[in-house]
Amino acid sequence: MKRPTMRCLPLLMLAASLQANAQQDGTFTIKALTPDTALRAAQAALDSCRKAGYQVTVAVVDRAGLLQALLRDRFAGAHTIEVATNKAWTAASFRTSTAALGEETQPGKPMSGLRTLPRFLAAGGGLVIEGGGNTYGAIGVSGAPGGEADDGCAKAGIKAIADAIEF
Template identity: 40%
Template sequence: MIKTLLATACALVVVGGTARAELLTEKNIPSSLAVEIAVNAVQACAADKFNVTAAVVDRAGVLRALVRADNAGPHTVEAARAKAFTSASSRTPTSKMAENVAKNPAAAELVNIEGFLVLAGGVPIKAGDVTIGAIGVGGAPGGNLDEACAAAAIEKAAGQLK
């Protein structure tokens, strides 16, 4: 009986101690900036005559903005979203992940993670050193070109990412 009471008291102390933990404060991309970056990426690719879709997700990989050029293929919608999700989840450009998969047999299993698309075109969006979201672009005739449009869009918004 005494052991039971002692164990219960210890459990209450442990539970009570965790209730006083401090709350987390996280930076995240606002929807207005997500839309702006997506529009800028589609425009950057349009300047090179590429019809793409750009998706911007928040730090958790949840879609915040999606912009599809008038003549972008229907497959580009999911490709852009998956690239953005992959980049936000890994906090890494998807081109770097694709390189790692090609060079490292152990990294090849990354392609089997549900929702991941390990193709170039996904880029983290950072405020300082903190990843607040990611952009994925799909539809240009090469992932490197998708990534260039994504990078141009982030660069255009750099003044707001402080």
């Protein structure tokens, strides 16, 4: 049996490299919010709404829409728990704000059929949590007087964790 010559060595190294890359393509790695970071975002959003005089519920979900943190203020309506959670789920699922989805799903628009989906909530207050090129999840706020006010509180929640998610 002959030993491979030096000319074959680069080909063998390339083959080994391609095999290693093929094995790596079978999985992927994601970054996720820690429970503490999700809670910090929820608390900051709640505090922002309190300062404005609003009693709200704040939900933070991961990128799959699974609930990570939920805070309901003392006098927030019972409905705000489901609404905040569904706003966060919708923003995470569609990777866009619920206010933008509200515009894009109006009757007569091509995406109007989305409004019939369970859990889909196209009203302001749901924002995607992104940083450093990653999507981490979303935050949803319900209970302030209108979607713009809910959005403002959600933005405060994201701003509070920006240092932890920007790289």
